[in-house]
Amino acid sequence: MIKRVLYVVALPAVLFGAWFVLSDNSESFYSPPLRDILTAFGDTWSADRLRADVVPSLLRLFAGYLLAAVIGVALGVAIGLNRRLRATVEPVLEFFRAIPPPVLVPVIMLFAGIGDGMKVIVIVFGCIWPILLNTVEGVRAVDSVVLDTARAYGVTGPARLTKVILPSAGPQIAAGLRQALSIAIILMVISEMFAASNGLGFTIVQFQRSFAIPEMWSGIILLGLLGFVLSLLFRLAEQRALRWYEGLRAAQRQG
Amino acid sequence: MLEVKGLRKVYRSGSREVEALRDLTFTVDNGDMVCLVGPSGCGKTTLLRCISGLLDPTGGDVRVNGKAVDGPPPGMAVVFQEYGRSLFPWMSVRDNVELPLKQKKVARSRRRELVDEALDAVGLTGTESAYPWQLSGGMQQRVAIARAVAYEPQTLLMDEPFAAVDAQTRADLEDLVRSLWKRLNVTILFVTHDIDESVYLGQRVVMLSSSPTVVQDELIIDLPAERDQLHTRADPRFVELRTRVYEQIQLAKKAAR
Numbered sequence: 001m002i003k004r005v006l007y008v009v010a011l012p013a014v015l016f017g018a019w020f021v022l023s024d025n026s027e028s029f030y031s032p033p034l035r036d037i038l039t040a041f042g043d044t045w046s047a048d049r050l051r052a053d054v055v056p057s058l059l060r061l062f063a064g065y066l067l068a069a070v071i072g073v074a075l076g077v078a079i080g081l082n083r084r085l086r087a088t089v090e091p092v093l094e095f096f097r098a099i100p101p102p103v104l105v106p107v108i109m110l111f112a113g114i115g116d117g118m119k120v121i122v123i124v125f126g127c128i129w130p131i132l133l134n135t136v137e138g139v140r141a142v143d144s145v146v147l148d149t150a151r152a153y154g155v156t157g158p159a160r161l162t163k164v165i166l167p168s169a170g171p172q173i174a175a176g177l178r179q180a181l182s183i184a185i186i187l188m189v190i191s192e193m194f195a196a197s198n199g200l201g202f203t204i205v206q207f208q209r210s211f212a213i214p215e216m217w218s219g220i221i222l223l224g225l226l227g228f229v230l231s232l233l234f235r236l237a238e239q240r241a242l243r244w245y246e247g248l249r250a251a252q253r254q255g
Numbered sequence: 256m257l258e259v260k261g262l263r264k265v266y267r268s269g270s271r272e273v274e275a276l277r278d279l280t281f282t283v284d285n286g287d288m289v290c291l292v293g294p295s296g297c298g299k300t301t302l303l304r305c306i307s308g309l310l311d312p313t314g315g316d317v318r319v320n321g322k323a324v325d326g327p328p329p330g331m332a333v334v335f336q337e338y339g340r341s342l343f344p345w346m347s348v349r350d351n352v353e354l355p356l357k358q359k360k361v362a363r364s365r366r367r368e369l370v371d372e373a374l375d376a377v378g379l380t381g382t383e384s385a386y387p388w389q390l391s392g393g394m395q396q397r398v399a400i401a402r403a404v405a406y407e408p409q410t411l412l413m414d415e416p417f418a419a420v421d422a423q424t425r426a427d428l429e430d431l432v433r434s435l436w437k438r439l440n441v442t443i444l445f446v447t448h449d450i451d452e453s454v455y456l457g458q459r460v461v462m463l464s465s466s467p468t469v470v471q472d473e474l475i476i477d478l479p480a481e482r483d484q485l486h487t488r489a490d491p492r493f494v495e496l497r498t499r500v501y502e503q504i505q506l507a508k509k510a511a512r
Contacts, residue, residue, distance in 0.1 A: 153406065167346075244386055
């Protein structure tokens, strides 16, 4: 256990330490010493500021992410189960997926204004694709023997979906959700940089424009930490939900 | 009663046609145990999928107690060859056995009873909360058998259920199937490629030809009902019967060439 923690912490500690030492007598205005940045971090990210800027960002992030997850999984199951539907929509999906989502921010702004709705839509539009496409693949890959078994034992209708198809596609859906999470964070920041009156992205741009450079850097560090914590939480949830899958794979490796 | 009449199955892909089953006719009376044996690749699995309603035949029909099969009939349970893929790895042993009963809307207390009885019958009491992949191959196939038993079927189809387990486990599982059959009074259709197994288990053996498949021959197994691995297999009558089956299978293979 201690060894594992050491492995996780060692490289970040070295990198941070190196940054601290190498930047310590930096004269550059744009890359101030880490010492100053850390001081600014404490001063800048007070409870008030967290409430005013970080909480709105997180709410947008979760709203967009959850919406994308629900729509992506629902559509993915429908497309995955229906060959004709898949043949019809797949080329269109590939086209939409190929559009870099930040490009759509100005367009979506025209329709949805510059409020929270716009940001949520941007996040949904960007991170739905990995969820959708992975769900389609996962549903298509459900073992034919599993499907035969379900049919032979009268497992049909809603139970077929919730007890057979979704669990079986679960590992692949989780892979899509994991990719989508990092995309969602990126889009949260970008959408706030375009037009917002609060939020992490907005605040970082504000700092940059007012030449509050250590504060700007501290915001970037905060974003990094946020992404790290979110992916850690995701991994924990995934491990819980897919414990059977890890076990199955370990058993297969042994056998 | 299970009736298979003039069953034919042709697979089509593009302009290519493969005739898997040509013309199969046989019946299994209620409470009988009949083994289907044939050379490898003779379309046994296709036949079983047609009988269980998972596959539509091209011609002919299958009737269970006089009712034509179109889709999996209620009261029929299937044990598949690939136990590792047929049990759901995301569910515990108990949930695997219980799920079909939930779908049949069996009351909770009765479900509990059925699951416990079935697991007890296959000798797996105490593994309820384990996942299938935590068990050995033979135990997994026992879970699959328990699932079929708990379903309280009138007809039980078994598709080479012991092809993937080792020889000793296989002998145990054969005895298990015999004892369950006698106790539960179900009709069993047992598909296998193992000639000894078919003679040891069945009251009757139906021999299939190579693909495109027809019924090559049928043989009544007039061994005593009490069978055990040691004595039955050494019985001169057993050896005689297995030789008969073996000859027919060899004939079927030669005819194919």
